[in-house]
Amino acid sequence: MKLEPETVEISVTGKPVQAKAGETIIHALWTAGMGDAIKTGCVGGGCGACTVTIRFKDGKPGGTDLACLRPVEEGMEVFPCPVESIPAVAPSLEPDVASLQAAFPTLNRCTKCGSCTTACPMTIPVMDSVLRMQEGRFDEVSDDFTTCIHCGLCRFVCEDKVKPHNMGLWVRRSQGLSRDNPSLDQSSLTESGDELEKEWSYLFTGDPKERLRRAKYFREHGRAGA
Amino acid sequence: MMDWAQDSLEKVALSRQARAEQPPPKLTDEESEALLNEFHPDYLGMERTVNVGPNAGTQKFPLELAELLESDSPVPQGFEPAIDITTDVLILGGGGAGAAAALTLAESGLNVHLATKLRLGDANTVMAEGGIQAALTDQDSTRRHFADSYVGGHGNNDPELLRVLCEYGPESILWLSRLGCLFDQNEDGTFRLRRGGGTSVPRVLACRDYTGLEIMRVLKDAVLLTPTKILENHSAVELLDDGEGQITGAVLWDRASGKLVSVSARAVILATGGSGQLRLQGFPTSNHLGATGDGLILAYRQGCQLIHTDSYQYHPSGSCYPEALAGQLVTESIRAIGAQVLNVHGERFIDEMITRDVLAGAIIKEVAQNRGVPTPTHRAGVWLDTPLIELINGEGTLRRQFPGIIHRFERYGIDPAKHPLLVYPTLHYQNGGIRIDAFGQTDLQGLWAAGEVTGGLHGTNRLMGNSLLDITVFGRRAAESVMEKIPERQEATLVGLKKFREGLHEIQHPSPRTAPLLFPVASKMKFQLSGEASGESTNEASEEKTQFREPPDPFGRRMG
Ligand SMILES: Cc1cc2nc3c(=O)[nH]c(=O)nc-3n(C[C@H](O)[C@H](O)[C@H](O)COP(=O)(O)OP(=O)(O)OC[C@H]3O[C@@H](n4cnc5c(N)ncnc54)[C@H](O)[C@@H]3O)c2cc1C
Ligand code: SF4
Numbered sequence: 001m002k003l004e005p006e007t008v009e010i011s012v013t014g015k016p017v018q019a020k021a022g023e024t025i026i027h028a029l030w031t032a033g034m035g036d037a038i039k040t041g042c043v044g045g046g047c048g049a050c051t052v053t054i055r056f057k058d059g060k061p062g063g064t065d066l067a068c069l070r071p072v073e074e075g076m077e078v079f080p081c082p083v084e085s086i087p088a089v090a091p092s093l094e095p096d097v098a099s100l101q102a103a104f105p106t107l108n109r110c111t112k113c114g115s116c117t118t119a120c121p122m123t124i125p126v127m128d129s130v131l132r133m134q135e136g137r138f139d140e141v142s143d144d145f146t147t148c149i150h151c152g153l154c155r156f157v158c159e160d161k162v163k164p165h166n167m168g169l170w171v172r173r174s175q176g177l178s179r180d181n182p183s184l185d186q187s188s189l190t191e192s193g194d195e196l197e198k199e200w201s202y203l204f205t206g207d208p209k210e211r212l213r214r215a216k217y218f219r220e221h222g223r224a225g226a
Numbered sequence: 227m228m229d230w231a232q233d234s235l236e237k238v239a240l241s242r243q244a245r246a247e248q249p250p251p252k253l254t255d256e257e258s259e260a261l262l263n264e265f266h267p268d269y270l271g272m273e274r275t276v277n278v279g280p281n282a283g284t285q286k287f288p289l290e291l292a293e294l295l296e297s298d299s300p301v302p303q304g305f306e307p308a309i310d311i312t313t314d315v316l317i318l319g320g321g322g323a324g325a326a327a328a329l330t331l332a333e334s335g336l337n338v339h340l341a342t343k344l345r346l347g348d349a350n351t352v353m354a355e356g357g358i359q360a361a362l363t364d365q366d367s368t369r370r371h372f373a374d375s376y377v378g379g380h381g382n383n384d385p386e387l388l389r390v391l392c393e394y395g396p397e398s399i400l401w402l403s404r405l406g407c408l409f410d411q412n413e414d415g416t417f418r419l420r421r422g423g424g425t426s427v428p429r430v431l432a433c434r435d436y437t438g439l440e441i442m443r444v445l446k447d448a449v450l451l452t453p454t455k456i457l458e459n460h461s462a463v464e465l466l467d468d469g470e471g472q473i474t475g476a477v478l479w480d481r482a483s484g485k486l487v488s489v490s491a492r493a494v495i496l497a498t499g500g501s502g503q504l505r506l507q508g509f510p511t512s513n514h515l516g517a518t519g520d521g522l523i524l525a526y527r528q529g530c531q532l533i534h535t536d537s538y539q540y541h542p543s544g545s546c547y548p549e550a551l552a553g554q555l556v557t558e559s560i561r562a563i564g565a566q567v568l569n570v571h572g573e574r575f576i577d578e579m580i581t582r583d584v585l586a587g588a589i590i591k592e593v594a595q596n597r598g599v600p601t602p603t604h605r606a607g608v609w610l611d612t613p614l615i616e617l618i619n620g621e622g623t624l625r626r627q628f629p630g631i632i633h634r635f636e637r638y639g640i641d642p643a644k645h646p647l648l649v650y651p652t653l654h655y656q657n658g659g660i661r662i663d664a665f666g667q668t669d670l671q672g673l674w675a676a677g678e679v680t681g682g683l684h685g686t687n688r689l690m691g692n693s694l695l696d697i698t699v700f701g702r703r704a705a706e707s708v709m710e711k712i713p714e715r716q717e718a719t720l721v722g723l724k725k726f727r728e729g730l731h732e733i734q735h736p737s738p739r740t741a742p743l744l745f746p747v748a749s750k751m752k753f754q755l756s757g758e759a760s761g762e763s764t765n766e767a768s769e770e771k772t773q774f775r776e777p778p779d780p781f782g783r784r785m786g
């Protein structure tokens with residue numbers, strides 16, 4: 001049942017690289033001693049450092065992707081596509097279309113070309129979300145950008161200088177700043193009373209063995225024992 | 227899909243309905259201990275003492291770390307630090323702990339530089355999935371949080387540190403929320419809380435399965451709006467000192483130019499994170515590229531005590547199929563809401579919500595005793611029955627609550643809502659680290675540390691969600707302590723390194739590597755100076771001494 005991995009050939013910036021079928025572009029580069037060829041951060045699809053564009057010799061559609069998640073395929077041509085970050089824009093305590101527009105003057109430049117959605121490696125409906133931003137449907141926008149790793153590809157491909165993911169973060173942070181969190185009312189933040197100190201001293205007995213025993217009791221009963 | 231495991235998959239599907247109702251198998255304390263002793267990687271004796279530094283001869287380190295502790299610095303002999311940058315505070319590491327410290331210092335009037343190996347936010351923090359703990363409900367309390375974590379840490383936690391962590395939990399969530407973090411809420415607006423392994427009540431807040439991403443992108447954005455000067459692609463390769471034991475700066479390696487940069491600082495905060503990329507015993511890892519334990523090496527050389535560094539967390543559910551995802555995490559929360567762990571016969575063999583170390587031991591045992599599921603890529607694992615979640619909680623639950631898992635597996639044609647996943651423990655978290663006091667100060671004047679690089683807080687087993695809280699609480703606390711106690715500027719020299727090198731001369735077989743390692747051995751990336759000094763790196767020389775493979779074979783030392 002154990003199969004020997006098949007070898008495939010890809011190219012990275014024109015240089016041929018031998019790789020094992022099933023491994024990612026990044027791991028193939030490591031084995032080839034070419035790890036510096038593509039910027040890498042998390043090696044797990046979470047940081048957005050390893051953006052690349054991909055083409056196929058046989059004309060199969062390529063596109064943009066993350067090199068740390070994308071498995072190699074025969075005839076794949078990979079080009080690093082690092083996206084520089086741009087200055088941050090302070091979020092607003094009163095997020096609405098006007099304040100978003102003031103923070104990002106290119107908001108309405110979107111021509112609905114759809115490139116951003118195609119480019120997004122996290123399958124976020126970026127263009128639709130830009131349209132929702134224009135309409136002030138911020139709850140949906142926040143939801144859309146939950147999984148955004150800020151790789152910057154949507155901004156990179158936008159010819160009209162719209163900055164979808166930067167706006168997405170702005171909307172999320174602004175909503176976070178301005179929303180109510182009933183779990184964080186005063187009572188949960190400030191505990192007081194005799195019980196409190198009694199419980200801490202119960203748990204802070206000098207003897208480590210006894211302390212562990214008491215901790216076990218406490219976690220089972222939610223309070224100090226006798 | 228996975229037709230090579232068809233028989234086993236059928237058994238899993240057939241028993242699913244019945245298992246949904248079953249209570250988990252119970253273990254006695256003795257049985258748990260036996261699992262740890264016989265099967266947990268920490269207990270296999272793959273460690274030794276070292277012959278240099280403050281813990282010489284007294285404490286054991288994993289073999290891979292021991293070798294690095296006995297390695298020379300990459301800073302060339304004869305290099306004299308001519309100060310290139312002068313700052314008040316130098317933060318080393320651009321993950322959550324470093325960013326929290328930078329934000330806290332932003333209003334202090336102190337000049338702050340943050341140097342980090344990759345880009346700001348390329349860190350373990352951004353990868354955290356499951357969530358963050360804080361005692362927020364009536365049935366919960368900071369004491370209960372303490373008790374859970376203390377029992378989880380096998381009573382080896384520093385109780386003072388742990389108390390600080392738990393007491394500052396609720397306030398830290400408020401701080402993060404005010405920065406704009408969106409933690410998941412219930413219909414009524416209260417936070418949705420989940421259980422984690424070892425918690426006695428639901429206490430884990432999350433942002434779907436992207437909690438670390440949410441915290442990191444918010445912290446990063448906020449830091450970028452402060453005057454903090456960010457030095458990306460600058461790795462710390464040595465600490466500077468005044469010749470009398472006070473830390474006074476650092477030597478950085480600028481990867482782009484290949485030059486060394488010397489920084490004079492009145493205070494240094496080490497926030498360089500963990501060391502999963504050392505891939506102990508050939509295990510795969512869930513960690514980011516830069517997690518090579520650099521901070522441990524730097525601090526140890528200067529005389530800081532390391533504690534519990536023989537204790538690592540092997541996360542029970544690292545993915546082991548497809549190959550491209552090997553070692554990557556499948557969050558514990560997925561077990562918290564019902565996914566069971568099953569062997570090749572479709573049988574449940576352990577309570578999935580037991581502490582991580584025991585569960586990891588149990589999985590390794592199943593595989594070692596041939597009850598695992600072998601993959602065509604030479605690995606083996608056990609099933610994580612994700613479709614059961616849909617059966618228990620209703621269709622669509624996975625997609626709604628765990629978009630990350632769906633997204634990652636879907637691109638390989640696996641839908642976790644319909645298809646169980648294969649998992650095997652992955653090297654995940656460095657439980658121990660640099661000793662600190664309750665204010666984040668190390669044994670040395672001028673040096674603070676925060677986050678995964680430190681030790682003591684979590685004892686010898688960390689609970690899920692306590693680490694994101696750790697970086698928030700202690701990143702801020704270290705910064706506050708710096709503001710209070712920042713010393714006057716002293717000379718920045720390499721006297722500490724010189725002393726360490728004298729010690730190295732005396733040992734029989736110093737390692738041919740240089741340390742800090744900076745990049746995983748498997749990546750073949752390494753420290754290199756521009757110009758004539760290049761090629762001095764000797765990392766390749768010892769490639770055979772410690773066996774690192776890509777992909778690593780986690781069974782090399784356990785199975786026939
Ligand atoms: C996949 C995964 C999932 C996790 N899930 C959870 C969870 O659900 N809940 C939880 O509480 N915890 C979780 N953790 C643990 C938690 O994320 C980390 O322990 C924590 O974020 C560490 O933060 P840190 O700031 O100390 O280190 P990091 O976030 O790793 O940051 C360290 C930074 O220092 C940089 N650095 C390293 N060496 C140097 C050097 N020599 N010079 C300069 N910079 C350097 C690194 O590149 C990095 O940017 C998870 C971890 C992983 C890997
Ligand atoms: S790429 Fe730019 S213009 Fe095109 S849809 Fe996206 S935001 Fe609009």
Ligand code: SF4
Binds near residue numbers: 121126149150164165
């Ligand atoms: S929305 Fe833009 S920045 Fe975010 S993941 Fe998609 S392409 Fe990358």
Ligand code: FES
Binds near residue numbers: 047048067
């Ligand atoms: S390296 Fe982080 S997304 Fe690829």
